[in-house]
Amino acid sequence: MTVTDKLSIAIAQLNPVMGDISGNLAKARAARQQAALAGADLVVFTELFICGYPPEDLVLKPAFLDACEDAIADLTEDTKDGGPALLMGTPWRVKAGVHNAVVLLDGGQVAGRRFKVELPNYGPFDEKRVFIPGQLMGPLDFRGVRIGVPICEDIWEPDVTECLTETGAEILIVPNGSPYWRCKMDERLNIAALRVAESGLPFIYANQVCGQDELVFDGASFALHANSSLAFQLPAFEEAVVLTEWRREGDTWLCVDGPKAHLEEGDEADYRACMLGLRDYVNKNRFPGIVLGLSGGIDSAICAAMAVDALGPDRVHAIMLPYRYTSEESLKDAANCARALGIRYDVVPIAEPVEGFEKALAPLFDGTNRDLTEENLQSRTRGTILMSVSNKFGPMVVTTGNKSEMSVGYATLYGDMNGGFNPIKDIYKTQVFRLCHLRNRWKPHDALGPSGEVIPVNIITKPPSAELREDQKDEDSLPSYEVLDAVLERLVERELRVSDIVAEGYDQEVVARVQRLLYLAEYKRRQAAPGVKVTKKNFGRDRRYPITNGFRDNGEAGAT
Ligand SMILES: Nc1ncnc2c1ncn2[C@@H]1O[C@H](COP(=O)(O)OP(=O)(O)OC[C@H]2O[C@@H]([n+]3cccc(C(=O)O)c3)[C@H](O)[C@@H]2O)[C@@H](O)[C@H]1O
Numbered sequence: 001m002t003v004t005d006k007l008s009i010a011i012a013q014l015n016p017v018m019g020d021i022s023g024n025l026a027k028a029r030a031a032r033q034q035a036a037l038a039g040a041d042l043v044v045f046t047e048l049f050i051c052g053y054p055p056e057d058l059v060l061k062p063a064f065l066d067a068c069e070d071a072i073a074d075l076t077e078d079t080k081d082g083g084p085a086l087l088m089g090t091p092w093r094v095k096a097g098v099h100n101a102v103v104l105l106d107g108g109q110v111a112g113r114r115f116k117v118e119l120p121n122y123g124p125f126d127e128k129r130v131f132i133p134g135q136l137m138g139p140l141d142f143r144g145v146r147i148g149v150p151i152c153e154d155i156w157e158p159d160v161t162e163c164l165t166e167t168g169a170e171i172l173i174v175p176n177g178s179p180y181w182r183c184k185m186d187e188r189l190n191i192a193a194l195r196v197a198e199s200g201l202p203f204i205y206a207n208q209v210c211g212q213d214e215l216v217f218d219g220a221s222f223a224l225h226a227n228s229s230l231a232f233q234l235p236a237f238e239e240a241v242v243l244t245e246w247r248r249e250g251d252t253w254l255c256v257d258g259p260k261a262h263l264e265e266g267d268e269a270d271y272r273a274c275m276l277g278l279r280d281y282v283n284k285n286r287f288p289g290i291v292l293g294l295s296g297g298i299d300s301a302i303c304a305a306m307a308v309d310a311l312g313p314d315r316v317h318a319i320m321l322p323y324r325y326t327s328e329e330s331l332k333d334a335a336n337c338a339r340a341l342g343i344r345y346d347v348v349p350i351a352e353p354v355e356g357f358e359k360a361l362a363p364l365f366d367g368t369n370r371d372l373t374e375e376n377l378q379s380r381t382r383g384t385i386l387m388s389v390s391n392k393f394g395p396m397v398v399t400t401g402n403k404s405e406m407s408v409g410y411a412t413l414y415g416d417m418n419g420g421f422n423p424i425k426d427i428y429k430t431q432v433f434r435l436c437h438l439r440n441r442w443k444p445h446d447a448l449g450p451s452g453e454v455i456p457v458n459i460i461t462k463p464p465s466a467e468l469r470e471d472q473k474d475e476d477s478l479p480s481y482e483v484l485d486a487v488l489e490r491l492v493e494r495e496l497r498v499s500d501i502v503a504e505g506y507d508q509e510v511v512a513r514v515q516r517l518l519y520l521a522e523y524k525r526r527q528a529a530p531g532v533k534v535t536k537k538n539f540g541r542d543r544r545y546p547i548t549n550g551f552r553d554n555g556e557a558g559a560t
């Protein structure tokens, strides 16, 4: 084997479609062709690219594994042309089970393969359920260069890198399926820098970029020099195929510095995650567009803006569904918001159907007082009308409950909880306000909506109300959103004791009430639409509480 002193390695940061193996194969071939034109020796794809990550129980289907194997055989055949080799992620069947694998395809052969050792089984991950772990192994030999290929979680523990270093790896190339959550990029860079410092090896980190149900993968692939400084930074939330040039200097490999894309942080990154999550959910599930109830309130306004940015104004349909408690102000705000976003806007009054339900129920309800039942009828009537538009014309209903509301059950089952997907399910109400201000002064560069003030300021500044009865304000029945969100963040994300939260200065009664509502609403969340994860702990797979649950933290210090 001749030993080379130069390598051109392309990073393919692409958006695979889960389970669309022939589509992903076509994407891989197109990326290889692009990389070949640029002069690549090797193209690096992301974790399980051929099928999409995370495939979950699809891996249990022999027919699914057959299709992955066929695609790998086709790609192997392609490499007979003497063009770039491929590092491709795929499930790999052995007698004992299935591995999460990377194969090196070169010269018409599977020139090597490595299996993921550390299978993550926390937060949103459940890999031990479907994969068997690999053994620690040395580097792959690629045209005389020893390349260490840890797979995603393999770098989050030291052992795999340590073994690769001890067995002579010269460069580390890491395929990833690393989902977005706030500050995740810092976590990744810290881990990568640690592995580089321990091993003294330069490092390529390739991550997929897509929405996959609740998860968003932000891409943001990068390369680090052996001194941990950044050599390359690919953009976040968009596809890119980028060539990195390497040359051997003595015993080490140097990466020629390349472009360093600016990465958005905080609210800007969260907004882009919500946008990509919604866009991919709608497009990959082949909806022509979305429909949503536009109330003149802040939650439906930010969801409409995200939908327009994700899909374009022509694919978003807003419907105002007024009843007797809907104010003139709401009618005006909703119409102005729709106009600013450039979307179709209809008004469908709900008095007749609501009164029809009431009339039908009158004999049953005789002698009872009006209460929440009648309020929920308004919400359920709206939900039914929106689902009817979905049935008739095909758009998916976007449901708009924010994380504060989903926490305490402040939404009506089979009413405003109707819908296929919720872009703000993991965004607390206080952040919804911030995102509205943000979107009025900033537009993501890949957003398809207009610039400028797309959410009329009055929508942001008026007190939130569900308008289900006269003069109702959310804060009549809930603590202020500042307090509610702070308490929720401590109970949900940080799992603190009630006594710890009270010790921070929050009112015992408020904390106890929020805790009670949080537990009581578990049944609603179990039936809620999926939505984009942006925090470390969303109401999806990150937080698995029983519905039937007699536990309450009574707030006494040390209570268990
Ligand atoms: N553990 C459990 N397992 C299964 N089902 C359970 C259950 N507990 C109650 N239920 C069922 O759920 C029903 C109660 O739930 P549901 O019918 O939704 O009604 P409910 O939670 O009682 O009321 C809806 C709440 O959401 C608020 N809301 C509504 C609409 C919009 C907004 C907003 O501003 O966003 C807020 C409204 O003010 C009210 O506080 C019960 O009648 C019972 O049938």
Ligand SMILES: Nc1ncnc2c1ncn2[C@@H]1O[C@H](COP(=O)(O)OP(=O)(O)OP(=O)(O)O)[C@@H](O)[C@H]1O
Pocket: 292, 293, 294, 295, 296, 297, 298, 299, 300, 301, 319, 320, 321, 322, 323, 326, 382, 400, 401, 402, 405, 416, 464, 465, 466, 467
């Ligand atoms: N008058 C209405 N017209 C159209 N849709 C409505 C109307 N009222 C409620 N909805 C729909 O139901 C959702 C929940 O509504 P509600 O106004 O009760 O509470 P909210 O959580 O404060 O939402 P928003 O801030 O959007 O008003 C809204 O986001 C909207 O999609």
Ligand SMILES: NC(=O)CC[C@H](N)C(=O)O
Pocket: 047, 120, 125, 151, 152, 153, 154, 156, 176, 177, 178, 179
């Ligand atoms: N696919 C994986 O192994 C992901 C796990 C890893 N810790 C991450 O979130 O980046």
